[in-house]
Amino acid sequence: MGFVPEEMAARTGEDGIAEEDGPQPLERPKQHEMSPDEDKPKPPLVRIHSECYTGETAWSARCDCGEQLDEAARLMSLHGGGVIVYLRQEGRGIGLSEKLKAYNLQDLGSDTVEANLLLRHPADARSYGLATAILLDLGCGGDQGIRLLTNNPHKVRAVEGPNREVIVRERVAMIPLAWKHGGKRGIHSREIEQYLSTKIGKMGHMISD
Numbered sequence: 001m002g003f004v005p006e007e008m009a010a011r012t013g014e015d016g017i018a019e020e021d022g023p024q025p026l027e028r029p030k031q032h033e034m035s036p037d038e039d040k041p042k043p044p045l046v047r048i049h050s051e052c053y054t055g056e057t058a059w060s061a062r063c064d065c066g067e068q069l070d071e072a073a074r075l076m077s078l079h080g081g082g083v084i085v086y087l088r089q090e091g092r093g094i095g096l097s098e099k100l101k102a103y104n105l106q107d108l109g110s111d112t113v114e115a116n117l118l119l120r121h122p123a124d125a126r127s128y129g130l131a132t133a134i135l136l137d138l139g140c141g142g143d144q145g146i147r148l149l150t151n152n153p154h155k156v157r158a159v160e161g162p163n164r165e166v167i168v169r170e171r172v173a174m175i176p177l178a179w180k181h182g183g184k185r186g187i188h189s190r191e192i193e194q195y196l197s198t199k200i201g202k203m204g205h206m207i208s209d
């Protein structure tokens with residue numbers, strides 16, 4: 001879990017690609033976003049991210065988890081900061097070794113949901129109560145609410161909590177970079193297209209604004 005300060009923009013550059021742009025100046029004007037119709041600042045950007053060793057550390061082309069974590073930090077660095085809550089819920093809550101078994105089943109033709117079910121796990125075994133508590137602790141409760149970076153409608157409802165202790169004022173879609181940039185950036189593979197189409201078709205993910 002952590003805050004992403006706006007100063008990170010100085011390290012990542014406007015488009016987040018330091019290698020192409022070279023080092024950015026350390027001093028740059030601070031920007032704070034305001035709502036168009038009022039003087040109040042916009043709700044903070046929040047990413048609730050589930051651990052993915054294969055995607056974040058080994059840059060596996062089976063999922064976009066590593067890309068999503070980087071993209072969330074990049075967006076926060078450009079838009080006045082934000083909060084990343086990193087949940088140790090590897091493999092949608094089934095753990096790394098079970099996820100690797102699920103990968104074997106996927107290689108034999110199952111999709112990500114079917115593979116979990118064949119292993120006698122729920123399609124998604126995660127919970128978000130801890131994330132809600134962390135957000136409340138960080139002062140993200142109350143009327144102002146948050147802007148949540150996600151495609152997962154279940155996550156939006158779950159993070160809000162049973163009594164809407166945290167209010168998701170806006171869902172910000174996490175569009176895969178390969179889709180945004182015609183395959184020129186981001187992860188591009190047959191596996192990831194299948195992974196994304198299962199998320200849309202079977203898990204109700206909304207990969208659009």
Ligand SMILES: Nc1nc2c(ncn2[C@@H]2O[C@H](COP(=O)(O)OP(=O)(O)OP(=O)(O)O)[C@@H](O)[C@H]2O)c(=O)[nH]1
Pocket residue numbers: 048049050051052053062063065068089090091092093094099102103112116149150151152155174205
């Ligand atoms: N069981 C299983 N888990 C996976 C697989 N691929 C990625 N994951 C895990 O899925 C989690 C990420 O969840 P996703 O379903 O990709 O995305 P999400 O968090 O529901 O939604 P977004 O907020 O839109 O990213 C991480 O814990 C990954 O380890 C897979 O094939 N099987």
